[in-house]
Amino acid sequence: MxxxxxxxxxxxxxxxxxxxxxxxxxxxxxxxxxxxxxxxxxxxxxxxxxxxxxxxxxxxxxxxxxxxxxxxxxxxxxxxxxxxxxxxxxxxxxxxxxxxxxxxxxxxxxxxxxxxxxxxxxxxxxxxxxxxxxxxxxxxxxxxxxxxxxxxKGEAVFGFIGASSSIDCSDGCTVIDLGGTSTEICTGRGSLVDRFSSLKAGTHSVVRDLPRRSLDMYHYRRVLLRYVELLDGSSKNGIEFESIESLFSGGAGSMLATGGTAVSIAVLAGYIGTELFDPFRGYLLSFDSFVSLRNRIVGLYERGLENGLPLDRARIEVLVPGMLLLEAIWRVIGTDEIFITARDLRWGxxxxxxxxxxxxxxx
The missing domain is CATH 3.30.420.40 (ATPase, nucleotide binding domain)
Known part of the structure; x- marks a missing residue:
């Protein structure tokens, strides 16, 4: 009871x-x-x-x-x-x-x-x-x-508790909290954290590598490859963060993402899809659907049409850098889908x- x-x-x-x-x-x-x-x-x-x-x-x-x-x-x-x-x-x-x-x-x-x-x-x-x-x-x-x-650790733990309350995580899950100046990645079961990593990279810092004025698919893919190599440990040069592969030695479990950029991605996926994003229910996004969405969004930026997106101006500035950071982490983890939730460290x-x-x- x-x-x-x-x-x-x-x-x-x-x-x-x-x-x-x-x-x-x-x-x-x-x-x-x-x-x-x-x-x-x-x-x-x-x-x-x-x-x-x-x-x-x-x-x-x-x-x-x-x-x-x-x-x-x-x-x-x-x-x-x-x-x-x-x-x-x-x-x-x-x-x-x-x-x-x-x-x-x-x-x-x-x-x-x-x-x-x-x-x-x-x-x-x-x-x-x-x-x-x-x-x-x-x-x-x-x-x-x-x-x-x-x-x-506190930012990672409370973000994990908040996000993992969205689904049944008794079999394990990984929470990615995309922030503006850092990104926390946490693994655990239920509401208990096993391991975490705080990356010294967020949407505001990725903007320096992927400025809006020169954004196109060529530059996106080039920067994406660099971040993937840094995250999987195959490169040691550049950004100050370590490989995250050791976090998933016991498996990644269900993959969740939270934070303003993650929610914006879910809003856009729902906007062009068949089901709108509900902040209380969350949004399940496949990797293939994400790549399709990313291609469409980057195309809008290339043509200078990004201001037509249903987001505020501040979020438009950091949207694609945030998508790149999420994609780099996602490719290293290797799961087929991600659950995006509005429940964050405040809920934790x-x-x-x-x-x-x-x-x-x-x-």
């Missing part, structure tokens, strides 16, 4: 490289304003969902809203400071101002939905930016909340926020 979930509101803001993204879960019957039925707390474990994930129940196709009888609220604000990190490593004053404004708005939205103190989780920008201490201080001052900076923190300590956080 499942344990009944607590009547609480959970909120998380992921301070990512491209977007700051808010997730709030509010069980039905909990009022928005303060009152005895509402408790504003930082993200915590929701026992009913966490239990179902740990027992390996197949919940693919069932939204958390159904499982929890909860309302789900999401919002995001574009910041784009991953570009600064990839080009010099210093977050500019203008971008810091934009980040503070974005965070204040999302904290206000979180409070409006019943969570006054959402967890603020920082990722690679807070680990690598030359002025990361200043950036963290500015955001904490603007929001009045502490920023929890995830370690590479909601499911297991009590683990925000130890070697999963930097500060």
């Amino acid at each position: 499942r344990e009944k979930h607590e009547n609480t509101v959970c909120g998380v803001i992921d301070l990512g490289s491209s977007y700051f993204r808010l997730l709030v879960l509010r069980p039905r019957g909990v009022v928005k304003s303060s009152g005895e039925r509402l408790r504003n707390e930082r993200a915590m474990k929701i026992s009913s969902v966490a239990g179902s994930v740990r027992r390996g129940y197949p919940i693919h196709g069932t939204s958390f809203a159904t499982i929890l009888d909860a309302e789900i609220f999401e919002d995001r604000e574009y910041v784009g400071w991953g570009s600064d990190l990839a080009n010099g490593g210093v977050i500019s004053p203008e971008v810091l101002d934009r980040a503070c404004f974005a965070l204040k708005h999302l904290v206000e939205e979180s409070a409006r939905m019943g969570c006054k103190e959402p967890v603020l989780c920082g990722t690679n920008v807070f680990r690598q930016a030359l002025n990361r201490v200043e950036a963290k201080g500015r955001l904490e001052h603007a929001s009045g909340l502490e920023v929890k900076v995830l370690s590479e 923190i909601v499911l297991n926020g009590s683990a925000l300590k130890g070697d999963l956080v930097v500060s």
Whole structure:
């Protein structure tokens, strides 16, 4: 028998490289304003969902809203400071101002939905930016909340927990979290991580190798080959990341992808296919379908027609570099299909926020 979930509101803001993204879960019957039925707390474990994930129940196709009888609220604000990190490593004053404004708005939205103190989780920008201490201080001052900076392991683990809750992973799975300045790859079973790797490459860094102004299929394939050789260990030159083949010594299992670029790929695949992407159900994409989609997308960029894609401008800038990075990893792993899910590290923190300590956080 499942344990009944607590009547609480959970909120998380992921301070990512491209977007700051808010997730709030509010069980039905909990009022928005303060009152005895509402408790504003930082993200915590929701026992009913966490239990179902740990027992390996197949919940693919069932939204958390159904499982929890909860309302789900999401919002995001574009910041784009991953570009600064990839080009010099210093977050500019203008971008810091934009980040503070974005965070204040999302904290206000979180409070409006019943969570006054959402967890603020920082990722690679807070680990690598030359002025990361200043950036963290500015955001904490603007929001009045502490920023929890995830370690590479923490980012991988919480991303794995969130994404792997989309399907039954009791037989093992691999989660690829495509970020703006780093990419986490995790293998495990159920909600337990076995191995992980944090690649020092994300959509913003791949842009340098595949600039939009010179994008065509020839350049795409040439850069793709270079990344595949780096990832499978046949080349040691260039980008600072190691071979990922050792991650899959026990098999890759089901392959999942999450992150903004992965979701954009699913949106486009559904847009030109027969079934639209549903963020609560996810999207199963075969490798052949991906290659066909990639060819069409690159063709649009070659002809200067990419602005007609049903994506915002910021996502269009990094779409093809993100597709290339995913394809390189996919070719090394060698699976036939990938399950794309919108459940990410925010969901991982909601499911297991009590683990925000130890070697999963930097500060």
